[in-house]
Amino acid sequence: MDAFRFVLTDQEKDYLKNLVRLRIAARLAGRKAGLPEPPSELLREPYGAFVTLTLRGRLRGCIGHIVGDAPLFETIGEMAEAAAFGDPRFPPLSREEFEHVAVEISVLSPLTPCPDPALVTVGRHGLLVRRGGRSGLLLPQVPVEWGWDRETFLDQTCRKAGMEPGCWRDPATTLFWFEAEVF
Template sequence: MDAFHFTLTPDEKHYLKELVRLVIVARLAGREPPLPPPPTETLRRQFGAFVTLTIDGRLRGCIGHIVGDRPLYETIAGMAEAAAFGDPRFPPLSRREFENVAIEISILSPLAPCPDPALVTVGRHGLLVRQGSRSGLLLPQVPVEWGWDRETFLDQTCHKAGLAQGCWKDPKTTLFWFEAEVF
């Protein structure tokens, strides 16, 4: 996989983080969130993205859209709302929690079939495993945060899909990889 050569300026990153905050604050107030126009054309490009919310380093919500099929700023706004209020693992975010929430955004390169699991680099690649109707995705930063090696990362991606460890070795399993701009 060629390196993902997508980067954002500090101002673009600031706009996206503020957009996440704006969407969550509006929804907490029961209002439709306004979407201020993006300051650059880059933010109108179509990329998949994830919004991750944490409180004191603990996951509080993480939702993403893998396929880049709408402008990035719209995807980020939608994923912000979904991470705060629609992650089935957590109750909706409260006003009190919002005061302590940390925001992380991951902008994804397009998915590509992984030609050889031995080429997966921890910290560089994210993975999606698919077998039948089951699939699981882990972002590139996850194995770094947990101190996993390549094989553990592959196994944990299978686990996220509800599949047995080692499923990535099964010819019925499809393995995709991607890179991300994370901030």
Template sequence: MESFRLSLTPDEQKYLKDLVRLAIASRLTGRGPVTPPEPSTELLKSELGAFVTLKREGNLRGCIGNLVGNGPLFQTVWNMAQAAAFQDPRFNPLTVAEMDGLDIEISILGPLEPCPDPQLVEIGRHGLIMRRGANQGLLLPQVPVEWGWDREQFLAQTCRKAGLPATAWREPGTEIYWFEAVVF
């Protein structure tokens, strides 16, 4: 896999993080724009997949994303911010009181490719998708780092996320895909 190179300026990163806050606040209050303000740089208008992760006091509060770009990056981030805040089925919708102290992490995804050999997976570099039949699970590259997992644990946990046995990554019929991400 060729390394995914995407260079966002500090201003572009700030724009996207501010956009997440605006998307959530406008939905919470019913005031403000219902669509995102257009960015000034072309990179933010390119079609890329993205995930928005919300945390409070170090605990996950919501995480939703799109694997591939199906519109401009800024629009994807806006939509995923609202989805992470209000539609993550693992959590109740975010409240106004939770806005203070909300930590935002954005992951911009590179291309999704079949993983040629699970032993090539690098912790902190690759995100994974396991797929078999109707089951599919995804873990972002930062997840095994946060949990202190080694490669085998990462593969097993991605299988579990897909609702598969932990050893399914070794079995024929299980498709493994990998990707890289820029995380900030």
């Protein structure tokens, strides 16, 4: 897999981070947020993305859309609301929490089948495992944050899917990889 060559300017990153905060603030106020015009055409391109919210260093919500089938800025806005109010692991974000929440955005490269798990590089690749009706995804930054090696990363992706560790070795399991621009 060639390196993901997606680069955003500081202005584009600031726009997307502000968009996340705008969408969450509007929802907390009970109104619909308008989408300000993006500063570049790149933000109108279709990319998958995740929005991760943390509070005092702990996960508070993380939702994403894997497939790039809508303009990036629209996807980021939708994922912002989903991470704040729709992550089933957490109650909806409160106004008090909103004041202290940190935002991380991950823009995803297209998913492609991983030809060999031995090629997975911790910190570079994100993974998706799929078998039957189960799937699990971990972003590239997750194994770095937890100090995992490649095999632990693969096993934990299986666990995220509700499958047994080592499921990635099963020929019935499909393994996909991707890269991300994280900011």
